[in-house]
Amino acid sequence: xxxxxxxxxxxxxxxxxxxxxxxMRALMLSDMGMQTGDADAPWRAASALWFSERLRLPDExxxxxxxxxxxxxxxxxxxxxxxxxxxxxxxxxxxxxxSNVSTDPxxxxxxxxxxxxxALLTWFREETxxxxxxxxxxxxxxxxxxxxxxxxxxxxxxxxxxxx
Numbered sequence: 001x002x003x004x005x006x007x008x009x010x011x012x013x014x015x016x017x018x019x020x021x022x023x024m025r026a027l028m029l030s031d032m033g034m035q036t037g038d039a040d041a042p043w044r045a046a047s048a049l050w051f052s053e054r055l056r057l058p059d060e061x062x063x064x065x066x067x068x069x070x071x072x073x074x075x076x077x078x079x080x081x082x083x084x085x086x087x088x089x090x091x092x093x094x095x096x097x098x099s100n101v102s103t104d105p106x107x108x109x110x111x112x113x114x115x116x117x118x119a120l121l122t123w124f125r126e127e128t129x130x131x132x133x134x135x136x137x138x139x140x141x142x143x144x145x146x147x148x149x150x151x152x153x154x155x156x157x158x159x160x161x162x163x164x
Contacts (some may be wrong), residue, residue, distance in 0.1 A: 008115040012123075013055060013063035013076070020073035021051045021063055021100070028102035032138060054080065059128070063100070064119040066112040074104040075112035077120045081128055089131075096124045096133035101141060114144060121148065 013021060022044050026036045037043070054061040059081075066075040078100040086093035098120060103113045124130045134153070137145050 008066055008111055010064050010066055010115045010119045012119075013065050015052060015055050017063070017065060017073065018048050018051045018055070020065065021076060021078070022047045024073060024076040024102045024104075025100050027104065028100055031102070031140075062120060062123045062127075064116040064123075066107075066116060068104075068107055071104060071106065074107040075102065075116050077101045077113065077116035079120045079124060079133070081130055092129040092131070094128065094130045096128065096130040098133060098135035101135075101144075113141075114147075117144065117148065 025047055026044065030036050051063075055063070061078075061080045063076060063078040065073050068074040077098060079096055079098050082095045082097050084090070084093045084095050098117070101113055101117060103110075121133070124133055133150075134157075135145060135150065137150070
C-alpha cells in the first residue's frame with residue numbers, strides 16, 4: 001500500500017467541533033468492533049458534554065483535526081493531561097494520554113492521522129509539562145505509533161471492568 005503525500009492543514013479543535021469529535025469517536029469505536037448505535041444513542045450526548053467540558057481546559061486538553069473541503073472533519077487525534085502521583089522519573093506527576101485517533105475511511109492513507117498525531121505530540125512537548133505519553137493502540141494503528149517512538153511499557157497495563 002502506498003501512502004499518498006499531500007500538504008495537510010491541521011488545526012486545533014474548538015467548541016464548534018464537538019459534533020465532529022463525537023462523530024470521529026463513533027467511527028473509531030465502530031472500527032474497533034463496538035456497536036455505537038444511532039445518532040440518538042445516549043453515549044453520544046455524554047461524549048459531546050465531555051468534549052465540551054475538556055475543550056474549555058486548553059492547558060490540559062487538546063484535539064487536532066484535518067478538515068476536508070468536501071467532507072468536513074476527516075481526521076482527529078485527542079490528548080489529555082492526567083494527574084498521577086509524582087515520581088523521581090516524573091516530578092510533575094502529569095502523564096499525557098492520546099485517544100480518538102481516527103480517519104474517515106474515504107480519506108485514509110493520506111497522512112492525516114499522522115499529521116494530527118504530530119500536532120498533538122508537539123502540543124504535549126511544547127505546551128505541557130508532560131514527560132510521558134501513553135495510548136491504547138489497535139493493530140491497524142500500532143505501526144503509526146511505533147514510527148513516532150511509542151513502545152510497549154516496561155510494566156504492562158492491566159484492566160479490570162467493575163461493571164458490564
